[in-house]
Amino acid sequence: MSDQNVVAKKSFFPPDRSLYTPLNVVCGVILLVGLLLTVMRFTGGLAAVTNLDDNYPWGLWIGFDLMAGVALAAGGYTTSAACYIFGMKRFHSAVRPAILTGFLGYALVVLSLNYDVGRPWRLPYPFIVQRGTTSLLFEVAACVALYLTVLFLEYCPAALEWLGLRKLRNALVKVTMVLTIFGVVLSTLHQSSLGALFLIAPSKLHPLWYSTYIPVYFFISSIIAGLSMVIFEGTLSHKYLHEKMDETYIAEHDGLVIGFAKGASFVMAGYVIIKVIGIAVDNQWHLLATPYGLWYLVELLGFVALPCYLYAVGARDKNLKLIQWTSVIAVLGIILNRLNVCLIAFNWYLPWEKKYIPHWGEVGLTVFMLTIGVLIFKFISTKQPIFYEHPDYKGHH
Amino acid sequence: MEGIFYTLQDFMTHTKGVTYIIMVLALISITAFWRFLSDRDDD
Numbered sequence: 001m002s003d004q005n006v007v008a009k010k011s012f013f014p015p016d017r018s019l020y021t022p023l024n025v026v027c028g029v030i031l032l033v034g035l036l037l038t039v040m041r042f043t044g045g046l047a048a049v050t051n052l053d054d055n056y057p058w059g060l061w062i063g064f065d066l067m068a069g070v071a072l073a074a075g076g077y078t079t080s081a082a083c084y085i086f087g088m089k090r091f092h093s094a095v096r097p098a099i100l101t102g103f104l105g106y107a108l109v110v111l112s113l114n115y116d117v118g119r120p121w122r123l124p125y126p127f128i129v130q131r132g133t134t135s136l137l138f139e140v141a142a143c144v145a146l147y148l149t150v151l152f153l154e155y156c157p158a159a160l161e162w163l164g165l166r167k168l169r170n171a172l173v174k175v176t177m178v179l180t181i182f183g184v185v186l187s188t189l190h191q192s193s194l195g196a197l198f199l200i201a202p203s204k205l206h207p208l209w210y211s212t213y214i215p216v217y218f219f220i221s222s223i224i225a226g227l228s229m230v231i232f233e234g235t236l237s238h239k240y241l242h243e244k245m246d247e248t249y250i251a252e253h254d255g256l257v258i259g260f261a262k263g264a265s266f267v268m269a270g271y272v273i274i275k276v277i278g279i280a281v282d283n284q285w286h287l288l289a290t291p292y293g294l295w296y297l298v299e300l301l302g303f304v305a306l307p308c309y310l311y312a313v314g315a316r317d318k319n320l321k322l323i324q325w326t327s328v329i330a331v332l333g334i335i336l337n338r339l340n341v342c343l344i345a346f347n348w349y350l351p352w353e354k355k356y357i358p359h360w361g362e363v364g365l366t367v368f369m370l371t372i373g374v375l376i377f378k379f380i381s382t383k384q385p386i387f388y389e390h391p392d393y394k395g396h397h
Numbered sequence: 398m399e400g401i402f403y404t405l406q407d408f409m410t411h412t413k414g415v416t417y418i419i420m421v422l423a424l425i426s427i428t429a430f431w432r433f434l435s436d437r438d439d440d
Contacts, residue, residue, distance in 0.1 A: 266431065266434060281416055282412070283415075312433060312434050316437050
């Protein structure tokens, strides 16, 4: 390691601090409870920690961890596509944090899936035993497995720079464009297929959420989720990991936030239009005056149209604070949409006493997954060149 | 009578008609929205 490298590393790594900070203690408690729930899940089965039944075989772990998780991890493909495919090099410094967020998001989706499926050891079956290639679930499984691999390879250069494995790092950087194209193709396929899974349940999903266009809705909303998540994650990183950022990242950050807000705003406007067209095509206008219709309007107007307008105003006025708060609304809107499709508007005709309410164990394990993600993100971004260029590789892209 | 469709033809004529009107409005609106979004880019 060169002297310059050592000096640079020291400047990024402050002296050791106490492990017993309030945040660490809270995280420690969450992890302990999560491990306890893990033991309960794998010794007592799904019934021990979930309220899943024949009406609701998919609960919080699918609705939030998987559906919302995959959508919110879309920042990886949107940012790398903007930078490498559309040539917006001014967003380059945001690619690594977005790829890392995406990689961890997908890795945790797969980890959650191991808890959710009855026999997790059969997860590789679609590739080695079953031949259900006409199944949408096969397509989702194949794409998620391949895209997780792609995200891992896209993330690897940062880890290899940290480990000093220059040759391997250079070889991976050379295939960046191939990986990016592969990532965009795979994301287009499985983001839409997650929505297409509900095409099989026209009688179960409320008509306002059910549409033959639902794969398109899921794909378009994943772009909104990806762009908003990059802004949201960047805001948090700026607050808590500011000392890890180099001048280039800080200088490019404001332009990135405004650019992504503008992009998200325009895509949201398109999303609102295709949602309205979906209602018109199925002639479902009369349902808007029902309680579910009002809830639908809350989602569409409050969590899509409103942030669309606020992003636009923020981008016009270059108001970063407004954009950052709007990204929170947009991220919540995506989570709400996935929960609506998967849980709230699903089996909408059932009486309240038969409705699904998540077990505390499901909520606990979801918080456990989120905590693991935040801790690994913090660990990696503290140790590896995520928010700064490694001194040995400046300008090597 | 109002709101009741007796044939698929009636239904498709009605919904497609409404959809085409929305599409025209949407194309005009999205263009105006893009101008609203980017008219200060040169500043």
